[in-house]
Amino acid sequence: MSPALAPHSSGSDVPAFTAPLASTPLREAIRAAARRPEPELLSGLLHAAQRxxxxxxxxxxxxxxxxRALRERKSALGRSGLVQALLQEFALSSQ
Known part of the structure; x- marks a missing residue:
């Protein structure tokens, strides 16, 4: 059997289609947080978002x-032109 299709070393019968990813502190933190309830994670995220x-x-x-730059733009379309300019400036969609 080719190494790419060999079972995982964990004993799983599921074939490995890629090499296992290296374990890093960031990857371990993501794994640990993956199934935690949102309320448990929220306070830490709010703290990290402080500026x-x-x-x-x-x-x-x-x-x-x-x-100010958007308001100063002359537009024949009036207020709707301001909105269009904002959408174009940031490649936003109105859909």
Whole structure:
């Protein structure tokens, strides 16, 4: 039997179609979190999503700059033109 179709070393009869992935701390963390209930994971995710005051300020400045740039664009379509410009700017779909 070719090595690609040999059973996993875990004793499973399921053929291995790829080599096993190397175990890394990140992969182990993903495996450990894969089946945990969402409420258990949420507090850690919220903590990880916290931003520094400098990051929040930079985000606000970028949002204002983007909004002003879109508003300043002259468009014969009025407000709908503003929405279209936003959709095009970020390759968004209205579907």
């Amino acid at each position: 520094t005051p400098a990051q929040l300020e930079a985000t606000q400045a970028l949002a204002l700059r983007l909004a």
